[in-house]
Amino acid sequence: MRLLLTSGGVTNATIRGMLVEMLGKPVEECDALFIPTAQWGQPMCSPQTVWTSTAGRGPNQQGLVDLGWKSIGVLELTVLPSIAPNRWLPWVREADVLLVDGGEAIYLAHWMRQSGLADLLPSLTDIVWVGVSAGSMVMTPRIGRQFLEWNPHGSDDAMGVVDFSIFPHLDYPGWSSNTSESARRWATDIGGPAYAIDDQTAITVVDGTVKIVSEGNWHLFNHETERKP
Known part of the structure; x- marks a missing residue:
């Protein structure tokens, strides 16, 4: 699987x-x-927010479902345990790309496991995973306790598909909790390699190689010395 991990989508x-x-x-x-x-x-x-993101509508909608795909459908993970795998497995295997929206990363990780999608990931070698915010954070080892909303007293461990963590929406206008200084404090708690990225930045992972793609701002923490563009 090839990963395109974004903060705000294809912006x-x-x-x-x-x-x-x-x-x-x-x-x-x-x-x-x-x-x-x-x-x-x-x-x-x-x-309402689920509808606007699914339909590609709304004032804050970023490029994801509205990029001009040949076809697009909805895969709701909470539904999958109630239907036969031989129905939904072909839907996933025949897709070129999974567009994974934001929200709460640990909730998403829970349903990736419950649905069986997590077990399927290693076999999806030809599919591109495009994550937005929590859809990107879910692939990391930890999200940081300040991002726990669904189960605030639970673990912040995510899927661990990659070996770095992600702080999204860096310096987003009006979000005082997403400043560069907040990201630095978050990274200190995370301990391992960690990126803070804004909505004009993405991280790609292809065959284990990590690359930053950006028209905006980002920081890398806890990796030899702190780096920034």
Whole structure:
């Protein structure tokens, strides 16, 4: 699986160009599945926000479902345990890309495990995973306790597919908890390699190689010396 881990989606030409490179063909030739599950675990989200993101509507909508896919469908992970695997497994295997929306990362991790999608990941070698916020954080070892919303007293351990953590929405306007200084404190608690990225930045992981793709700002903490662009 090839990973495109974003904070805000496909928000600029540089990120879109990398997405096309990872897909290996134009977006218009690709079949996508959109996963909104993480929103249900985030108190700031609602049925209205799920609809606007799924439909590609709303003032804060970033490029994800509205990029011009050949086809796009919804894959709701909370539903999968109630239907036969031989129904939904072909949907996933035949997709070119999984578009994984933001919300609450640990809730998303829970349903990835409960649904069976987590067990399937190692076999999805030809699929691109495009994460937005929690959809990116879920692939990391830890998200940091300040991002726990669904189960505040539980573990902040996520899937551990990659070996670094992600602080999203760096310096987002009006979000005092997402400043560079907040990210630095978060990284101290995380301990391991950690990136803080803004909504114009993405992290790609292809065959174990990590690359930053950005028209914005980002920081790397806890890796030899602190780095920034």
